[in-house]
Amino acid sequence: MKPIPVSEQRAFVDRLAQACGGAYSPETRRKYYISGPQWAAAYEGHALFHAPTRTPVGFEEVIREYGKIGIAHWATHDTDVIPTAALGNDQQTEIVDRIKKSLAENGLACSMVTTETFHHAVWAASPAAESPEVRQYAAWRLSNTVGIGHELGAQFAVYWPGSLGYFVQGAIEETQTLRWYAEGLNAACEADIEIAKKYGRPTLKHCMEAKPFEPQAEILLPTSDAMLAFIASGLLKHPDMVGLNPEYLHELMWGGAPRAALARALVAGKLFHFDINDGYRLKHDVDIAVGLVNPLDWLNVLVLLRSHNYNGPFNLDYKPPRTTSNHGVFSVSFPTAVDRFITLWEMAGEVIADPIIHDATEALKAGGGPVENPHDVEAITASNRELLTLHELIAHRLVQILIGQHRGRTYSV
Numbered sequence: 001m002k003p004i005p006v007s008e009q010r011a012f013v014d015r016l017a018q019a020c021g022g023a024y025s026p027e028t029r030r031k032y033y034i035s036g037p038q039w040a041a042a043y044e045g046h047a048l049f050h051a052p053t054r055t056p057v058g059f060e061e062v063i064r065e066y067g068k069i070g071i072a073h074w075a076t077h078d079t080d081v082i083p084t085a086a087l088g089n090d091q092q093t094e095i096v097d098r099i100k101k102s103l104a105e106n107g108l109a110c111s112m113v114t115t116e117t118f119h120h121a122v123w124a125a126s127p128a129a130e131s132p133e134v135r136q137y138a139a140w141r142l143s144n145t146v147g148i149g150h151e152l153g154a155q156f157a158v159y160w161p162g163s164l165g166y167f168v169q170g171a172i173e174e175t176q177t178l179r180w181y182a183e184g185l186n187a188a189c190e191a192d193i194e195i196a197k198k199y200g201r202p203t204l205k206h207c208m209e210a211k212p213f214e215p216q217a218e219i220l221l222p223t224s225d226a227m228l229a230f231i232a233s234g235l236l237k238h239p240d241m242v243g244l245n246p247e248y249l250h251e252l253m254w255g256g257a258p259r260a261a262l263a264r265a266l267v268a269g270k271l272f273h274f275d276i277n278d279g280y281r282l283k284h285d286v287d288i289a290v291g292l293v294n295p296l297d298w299l300n301v302l303v304l305l306r307s308h309n310y311n312g313p314f315n316l317d318y319k320p321p322r323t324t325s326n327h328g329v330f331s332v333s334f335p336t337a338v339d340r341f342i343t344l345w346e347m348a349g350e351v352i353a354d355p356i357i358h359d360a361t362e363a364l365k366a367g368g369g370p371v372e373n374p375h376d377v378e379a380i381t382a383s384n385r386e387l388l389t390l391h392e393l394i395a396h397r398l399v400q401i402l403i404g405q406h407r408g409r410t411y412s413v
């Protein structure tokens, strides 16, 4: 192939993206509770050892582009859009008004707000640091975000505690730090009760998000399960207001099965919000877009959520790769992520309705019938021995559905 001149590269990429097919219309995409975070689209490709590869984009552009794609909800950290020094003053009011206008003009709603308690130097020792001034400031920041959430019409507030942990042993006392962390959440819930009254709105759903490592060496609440225990620990004044925002990759990172983590959140009634992305086990928080690494697992995750009527947001918390251009973020990265999600979600419906999977799972539950002596271990083992082969058949069927083989896709050899 001849070199593609710079002036023709966008058109070339757009033509191939178009040729991929399998895209949904913006109207169809809007029917799903999919949210696009400000920080995901505005991510410039930087990291500790990585220089930015993209130029900054502000919320007006992100909201406009999400609107064009058909991403109907938007989420943000306070400092993604408001400079830290401007928080709580007139500039905050002015920016929040501009956000409201931008959302309305582009047909989006704000679903979630979250407080940045990890990036600024003030959080070096976490938002539950020893210094009472840091903790007071943290409580104020969380409450201020709740206020922004109500002003923007959000339903959820997310808490990723970032540096809640330590690099060096013995530097902090874990039980004390957890108590202090609870105080921050308590302040946010109390503020919410007051602010919600003023706005005549229901209180927000407060969602804790775990990540097992990064940025600290040892994390106090590394998993969604740890957070469930924390919510039930008695340290929270309003545990009913607090649930989880599991992130798919964050569960995979510690070696867990995301679907099992979600199941534990579901049985506890705490699956409020869900950050969707993909990546690898026991590795860095690579935040790859949904379905690019583990599509089969993703299909299974969505089968679980569909069959339990999960109706919270699917938040596209991923990072377009450093190789993707500013244009590519909105022309390739976000639309393809949304379309893979929708296809996997609809496919999950197909799995639930599939007669083979249905018959197999029902047969496994029916078993081989009662045995004469209910303590006869050999008879119990033998009674459904043949039926157990269905486990593997179910797995095969799921892969068939994923790759279209169930529709008779074969190759002539």
Ligand code: XLS
Binding pocket: 077, 114, 158, 159, 160, 209, 211, 247, 275, 285, 317
């Ligand atoms: C970081 C988290 C973050 C939260 C919101 O790893 O995923 O993006 O979702 O602070």
Ligand code: MG
Binding pocket: 160, 209, 247, 275, 317
């Ligand atoms: Mg996240």
Ligand code: MG
Binding pocket: 247, 249, 250, 285, 286, 287, 317
């Ligand atoms: Mg992540």
